[in-house]
Amino acid sequence: MxxxxxxxxxxxxxxxxxxxxxxxxxxxxxxxxxxxxPTQAGAPRLVVEEVASGLTHGWDVGFLPDGKLLVSQRNAxxxxxxxxxxxxxxxxxxxxxxxxxxxxMGLVVHPDFATSREFTTCQNHTENGQPADVRVVTWRLTxxxxxxxxxxxxxxxxxxxxxxxxxxxxxxxxxxGELLVGTGDAARGEVPQDRASLGGKVLRVDLKTGEPxxxxxxxxxxxxxxxHRNIQGIALRPGTDQVFTAEHxxxxxxxxxLVVPGGNYGWDPSQGGTVxxxxxxVPMTDLQxxxxxxxxxxESGDTTEAICAVTFLDGDQWGDLNGALVATALRGAKLMIFxxxxxxxxxxxxxxxxxxxxxxxxxxxxxxxDGALYVTTSNGENDKLLKITPA
Numbered sequence: 001m002x003x004x005x006x007x008x009x010x011x012x013x014x015x016x017x018x019x020x021x022x023x024x025x026x027x028x029x030x031x032x033x034x035x036x037x038p039t040q041a042g043a044p045r046l047v048v049e050e051v052a053s054g055l056t057h058g059w060d061v062g063f064l065p066d067g068k069l070l071v072s073q074r075n076a077x078x079x080x081x082x083x084x085x086x087x088x089x090x091x092x093x094x095x096x097x098x099x100x101x102x103x104x105m106g107l108v109v110h111p112d113f114a115t116s117r118e119f120t121t122c123q124n125h126t127e128n129g130q131p132a133d134v135r136v137v138t139w140r141l142t143x144x145x146x147x148x149x150x151x152x153x154x155x156x157x158x159x160x161x162x163x164x165x166x167x168x169x170x171x172x173x174x175x176x177g178e179l180l181v182g183t184g185d186a187a188r189g190e191v192p193q194d195r196a197s198l199g200g201k202v203l204r205v206d207l208k209t210g211e212p213x214x215x216x217x218x219x220x221x222x223x224x225x226x227x228h229r230n231i232q233g234i235a236l237r238p239g240t241d242q243v244f245t246a247e248h249x250x251x252x253x254x255x256x257x258l259v260v261p262g263g264n265y266g267w268d269p270s271q272g273g274t275v276x277x278x279x280x281x282v283p284m285t286d287l288q289x290x291x292x293x294x295x296x297x298x299e300s301g302d303t304t305e306a307i308c309a310v311t312f313l314d315g316d317q318w319g320d321l322n323g324a325l326v327a328t329a330l331r332g333a334k335l336m337i338f339x340x341x342x343x344x345x346x347x348x349x350x351x352x353x354x355x356x357x358x359x360x361x362x363x364x365x366x367x368x369x370d371g372a373l374y375v376t377t378s379n380g381e382n383d384k385l386l387k388i389t390p391a
Contacts, residue, residue, distance in 0.1 A: 043350045044321055044337065045391040051374070052081045055383040058376030060170070060309075061366045062109035062119055068145070071364075071376065071385060072121055074103035078139075078148055081385060091139065091148040097124035097131045101184075102164025108171040108179070110138075110207065117141045118151060120179065120207075122169035124160055134158035134169055136181055136210065154179070154210035155222065159186035159199040166230040166248075168199075170309065175241040179207040180224070182231030182245050189270030189278045192227050200228040200267065202245060202259055217262035227265040227293065229284065233310035233327060233365070242344050244297070246310045246327050250280040254307045255296035256327065258344040266293030298338065298346040305332030308378075309364050313337075315371030318390055328362035328375060335362060335375065335388075359386070 057074035064070065069081040076096040078089040096104055102124035110118045117140050125135045136155040139148040160167060166184035174180045185191040185200030192200030195218075204216055204224040212222045233246030243259040257265060266285035269278045285293050300307070307327045316322060325338040335355040339348045355362070363378035373388040 043352045046352050046354050047389050047391050048354050049387045049389075051385040051387050052084055052086050053382055053384045054086050055079065055376065055385065057103070057378045057380055058364055058383050058385060059103075059105050059378075060107035060121075060364045061374050061376065061385065062107050063366070063368050064109065064141075065114045069374070069385070070107060070109065070119060070141075072104045072107040073383075074098065074105065074378075076104045076123075078104070078121075080145055087146075089141075089148050090146060092150055093123070095126050097126045097160070097164065099124075100161075100164030102131075102134075102160065102167040105167065106170040106181075108173060111173060111177060117143070119148075120154060120171055122167075122171060122181065124164060124167055125156075131160050131162050131164075134160050134167055134183070134186075136169075136171065136179075152210070154207075155181070155198070155203065155205060157198055158183050159188060159191055159197060161186045161188070163187075166199075168231055170232055170234050172234045172236060173207070174204065174243065175236055177207060178213055179203075179205050179210075180234055180236075180243060181205070182228070182234040182247075184230040184232075185228065185267070185269075187278050189268075189275070190273060192229065192267045192269070193264070193272075195221065195223055195226055198222060200230075201226050202228070202231065202234065202243075224261055225259055225263045225265060225294075227263075227267050227290070229267045229269075232308045235310045235312055235325070237325075237340075237344075238312055238314045238323065244310055244325060244344070246307045247284075248306055249284050249300065249304050251304055252300065252302050253284045253296075254300040254305050255284055256298040256307070256310070256325070256338065256346065257294065258297050260294050263294040264290050264292065265296075266290045297340075297344060298349070305334070305336070306330035307332070307336065308362065309366070311365045311367045311373065313371075313373060314367050317371055321390065326365055326373060328365045330361045330363065330378060333357070333360050333362065335365075359384070 059072045062070040071079045076093040105122040120138045138151045165187040168184035170182045181203040202225040203222045230248040247255040327336045337350045360379040364376040375386045377383045
């Protein structure tokens with residue numbers, strides 16, 4: 001692997017940046033009342049290595065026991081990465097609807113992969129050539145690592161838009177080995193507050209069957225939380241049962257949220273069904289309509305970074321950053337590192353210099369078995385898989 005960048009720590013100068021997260025200016029809170037989040041004075045020093053290139057909108061990363069990596073790409077291609085080489089897997093992905101924000105999206109390798117060889121993806125699905133829904137599908141990688149065969153459609157019926165807008169969709173393994181899935185609302189005004197819909201939600205299901213779990217807020221429902229706009233990041237905090245999500249705002253107020261089972265997160269672009277269409281002028285967390293809604297732990301304020309994946313740094317090699325939450329940003333084209341209190345409140349945010357105007361849009365973020373951070377770019381041409389370690 002080739003080391004790309006090593007840059008010393010530097011102060012985050014307000015004159016060089018534009019977003020509230022970078023300048024240290026307190027974000028203007030929405031009616032959700034998210035806590036003010038000043039930026040910490042200096043960014044950490046990182047080493048960034050290129051693991052592989054030649055990808056197309058790398059959406060997610062999964063780690064195999066033999067050290068190889070799986071990468072899902074939005075253009076409906078599954079890749080195996082080994083020794084810096086990218087090999088396209090054979091897989092029946094002809095029904096994937098690729099367009100706009102939709103296509104082959106999140107991926108998670110099952111904890112028992114060594115014996116089951118299974119992993120699960122999110123993907124927009126077509127029927128008779130027309131967009132039908134977003135589906136969560138389990139696959140099995142053949143022993144020769146050349147082919148992914150479809151095992152089961154784990155969850156179907158997530159709403160989709162013909163444009164692919166607000167498709168979500170990120171899976172991860174929960175604290176009890178269950179599957180958690182953050183979903184998008186398909187830009188449909190009524191979906192986030194409709195608890196019968198699987199869009200604009202965090203879902204919690206059995207990893208093998210896709211069925212609801214008996215200790216869900218409603219044992220008959222897959223829905224763990226609702227009232228979300230477009231979740232593209234979800235992560236379990238190591239050593240705890242805390243789950244955090246990253247959610248796209250419209251033109252402001254991206255959110256980092258702490259999952260509260262049964263919680264309403266307050267996004268309602270239909271205004272209780274009183275308006276047609278999709279009113280994006282409503283607050284991300286509307287405490288006037290929903291006084292008991294769960295406020296965000298962090299908001300981007302009067303701009304949008306289009307935060308995407310989240311993961312936790314985990315390992316003594318990270319020093320003071322051990323346990324920090326990392327988020328990628330698409331529009332903001334940066335990496336954001338959040339330090340958290342024990343209760344899950346954001347205490348500071350840092351943006352490493354290595355990712356300022358260097359790699360473009362960032363999509364996936366996963367912490368590998370080696371403790372390194374793995375990130376993908378999402379620029380649409382010669383995208384890269386990057387490995388990040390502390391300097």
